[in-house]
Amino acid sequence: MLRIEKLSKTYRTGDKALTEVSVAVPEGQIMGLIGPSGAGKSTLIRCINRLVEPTAGKVMLGEVDLARLGTGELRRQRRRIGMIFQEYSLVERLTVMENVLSGRLGYVPFWRSWLRRFLPEDIERAYRLLDRVGLVDQADKRADALSGGQRQRVGIARALAQEPDLLLVDEPTASLDPKTSRQIMRLLTEICAERGLPAIVNIHDVPLAQQFMQRIVGLRDGRIVFDDRPDVLGESALTTIYGAEDWQAMRQGDDEQAEAEADAARRMAVLAR
Amino acid sequence: MSQPAYPTAWRRPPQIVKDRRWRLALQIGILAYLVLAIGSLEVNWERVAIGLERGQRFVMGFLQPDFASRWSDISRGLVESLTMTLTSTVVGVLISVPIGIGAARNMVPRPIYLVCRGIIAVSRSLQEVIIAIFLVAMFGFGPFAGFLTLSFATIGFLAKLLADDIEEIDETQAEAIRATGASWWQLVNYAVQPQVMPRLIGLSLYRLDINFRESAVIGIVGAGGIGATLNTAIDRYEYDSAGAILLIIIAIVMVAEYGSSYLRKFLQ
């Protein structure tokens, strides 16, 4: 259970990224976070595991207030929070296995990680996770030899290797094609359901969010302006989140893309015949 | 239904040398070399122990430099070094421009190209200090030999980079100028010069910096400059004066680096 209370973040430049945001994510819930760029989605997610330092407010994970921890204790708490980034956040020049095992770094002493001598159960877990995301035979490849979708699967395996109590997911599909995006979102939701993991997914693609999320929170200018089930998210709510013009433009873009896809499908069908 | 068994051990696969035997051979080879090389070191530890005391005096000299007692020597050496640096850079740049154009394959006929590339190769492959030895033998001691050395070294450095630059210029622009019926000189003036000029200025400033550093070295073999003063100071075990000279060199290099980056920004 994650409870955020009156979280605020003001950057040193004076930009107010978040203003008194309060939200709670219960066990097993997948929450989508939508909003225009610059609304503070990314800041909110990074304030939870303190890659960005919040200015005020509380971040309660169970009984611990993450916003008020010293460096050592923060490291121990970060192990409980798995984070999944855009595809490029794998360490490119390490092997797939090392990338997955790096999820265990918070649990092993430095000499073990330096010599790559992880515990047998860590290695077994890493193989099991790689099998779960369908990449067990790629373990010895270097991460930069993988495709975008494969990298994202490794990223998921790395986050799960931490045995987390919470998943933070930052734009998981930003640089993937539509089909791979859906596969990745399906995998994510399945895994969360299997383990009863709560997750916050920062996502820019509204139809994708509506399809896969159990709950949607809309951010605008650092404040929560929408918080409900995805089927309630309608025209008017989207206008509040994105502003009238942007929303129209976005929908138009979506329509164009859908049209193009349909067109391509038609041509393929013709070709197939 | 039981879970499938997963391996419990994993080793990072080798990244560069994939074959096990080659890897072993390489490791043994490196080890053998290190043993041989370190074995052939003949270190006189007594001498080193005595030296450590001197080293301490040098560090003290560096921390408490003495600018005053040898100031006339230091200032003469500095003036020689600085004047040598500037004149040799200017002359070197002036000579390296025609040679650089001559060494660009797309600008000149083949015989000229070969001659210019030959000059560049000779200048680049010889150490400044070795050139200085010869020029001192020919022209006598003093900064004039140093000036010639640095000019010669500048030509090799600058003409090569310039030639490579010209060979990479945008051919379509040169084509456009050629199509207007321009002569070879106009081609250089309108197509090559604008594209290469900013980089030429940047490289000249960079070379100015290198020439100053080198001017401190060639004095050791008699080509004038601050290096001669430094050599004398160390020979006389005057570490506080030597420390002062080294600090001056470091300061000038820092100023030159900072100044040239500022100037480059200003010119662009």
Added chain:
Amino acid sequence: MSGPEHHSQVWTYRTPRARLLIWTGWVALVALFVWCWQLMTRDTIWFFVQDAPRQAVDIGSRMVPPRWEYVPELLVPMWDTLNIATLGTIGGVILAVPVAFLAARNTSPSPRLLRPIALFIIVASRSINSLIWALLLVAIIGPGILAGIVAIALRSIGFVGKLLYEAIEETDPLQVEAIEATGASGAQVLNYGIVPQIMPAFWAISTFRWDINIRESTILGLVGAGGIGLKLQASLNVLAWGQVTVILILILGTVIVSEWVSARIRHAII
């Protein structure tokens, strides 16, 4: 530097003020050059300069034929030269790595205190040529190969340190952030997030510096720091120009081979 002033009156290349500034700059440069030239040649004995071509012909005629019998005597000094360069590079790289991590903005543990110190070490090492380091070290720890190795190492710190810290600052922060988010310690973040990213640069810089060090170590003997330079100095002292030719050819050959080797290694790594 003929500007396009022969164009029509209406169109000018730069504003009048900028042109004035640039022309003033050129005139100042010429004046500075003339002044420096006079200052520099104040003590020049022009008789020697006029005599130079004759000297050149004289030296040239003594340099041929090369005295090939001298080659066997040069093999041991050449081996020493290679060792000075290689061991010096290894030592320099070992010292440069911590300096680079202290100097890089994103890994420096204390940007206020340690970073300026590390940057000063880099500048000091870079400003002073290895021959000057050798001069000092020969005075301090005595003539010999050790002084040469230490001199090469001290000079290499600045070069390797500067290029390496720039490589560290250019690493992808997202990859580092991802490792931080797993709860890794500082040392683990360096080991998993930063080191893999700079490894290619590290090897390229090291072999590049080794190549330069081969060149530089050939002359260290001139000040007594061991290697082939000692033989060069000895031959110059007795005016044995035939031997000098042999030494120069040997140096040139070694430099070309080492350049080829380092290019091959860099090619294999990247």
